[in-house]
Amino acid sequence: MSVTKRGQSWQAYITVNGERIRKNFDSKVDAEAWEHLVRHSMKLGKPIPELNKFDNSYTLEEATDRTYKMHWAGGKSEAKQILIMKELINYFGKHMPVSDITTSVIDDFIMEQKSKGRANGTINRKLAALSKILRFAHEHGKLENMPVFHRQKEGKNRIRWINQDEELMIMKTLEQWGQIDILEAFIVSVDTGIRYSELLNIRTKDIIKDGLYIGESKNEQPRLVPLTKRSREVLLMRSKNLEPNQRVFDFKYNWHRSIWERAKNHLGLDDVVWHTLRHTTCSRLVQGGLPLPHVKDWMGHKTIITTMRYAHLAPIHLTEGLTILEGN
Numbered sequence: 001m002s003v004t005k006r007g008q009s010w011q012a013y014i015t016v017n018g019e020r021i022r023k024n025f026d027s028k029v030d031a032e033a034w035e036h037l038v039r040h041s042m043k044l045g046k047p048i049p050e051l052n053k054f055d056n057s058y059t060l061e062e063a064t065d066r067t068y069k070m071h072w073a074g075g076k077s078e079a080k081q082i083l084i085m086k087e088l089i090n091y092f093g094k095h096m097p098v099s100d101i102t103t104s105v106i107d108d109f110i111m112e113q114k115s116k117g118r119a120n121g122t123i124n125r126k127l128a129a130l131s132k133i134l135r136f137a138h139e140h141g142k143l144e145n146m147p148v149f150h151r152q153k154e155g156k157n158r159i160r161w162i163n164q165d166e167e168l169m170i171m172k173t174l175e176q177w178g179q180i181d182i183l184e185a186f187i188v189s190v191d192t193g194i195r196y197s198e199l200l201n202i203r204t205k206d207i208i209k210d211g212l213y214i215g216e217s218k219n220e221q222p223r224l225v226p227l228t229k230r231s232r233e234v235l236l237m238r239s240k241n242l243e244p245n246q247r248v249f250d251f252k253y254n255w256h257r258s259i260w261e262r263a264k265n266h267l268g269l270d271d272v273v274w275h276t277l278r279h280t281t282c283s284r285l286v287q288g289g290l291p292l293p294h295v296k297d298w299m300g301h302k303t304i305i306t307t308m309r310y311a312h313l314a315p316i317h318l319t320e321g322l323t324i325l326e327g328n
Contacts, residue, residue: 102147159279
């Protein structure tokens, strides 16, 4: 029998008939009191107090694997979920019983994420994945009670996009470093606003006269995205000698990450992520006066509400209002 500290909680465990039984407490005093009670009960041959009837051998790794196969495998968010799953396993440990993942343990995880500077939205996505895993275990009788998840407040953050000078700096740096694949992916992304997953799914047959056909989209609605001269040149060059169904950017999911992180840090653009390129396209379209319903169709937003986040960037509306007031 032993009492150990686990984050902000204390864990007491014993071995009965070869089976290890764990129980978490908010204080060391409570854990030791339970341990003494167990010792006394065992000496008298009495039942172990508050023995958990649930399977303490059901690990986080097993729960995660089963949840993945049931809910995430083959889905549009599969790659992202795999990354989150790996991080959860690395933090909690693959042998961690799901019954040991208490509210206190989860709070420790949140604080650890905050100490690393993770945004609240990022933390919440990881909590959502963990909640789904534990909910799956609970529904299959492997977890008695669901812990409480303290979701973090997400504010309405300022939309970040890159300006022309920043764009030129990024392109020049990638070119100087010989990172042509990432440079060309950057050009296509910033000129079309397509999602990263859509970029990796571009096939030769999708490059047509009227633009770029996006058949697989987050909102499950296909769309046609116009192509600038330079983005079309990049795509045609990369698709040369490829079969119609071959991918133009035939890379693994996150193939760009290490170089991209290095480049943006080198340029002092710490708040820029790859998704910023999508924000950039949308912001430029709105600032250029393209009507919001048209921007919605271009970007593939599921509802106009998403597009309205960029509405304040349209100075043309103010100009029209001035014209009305002037009576012209």
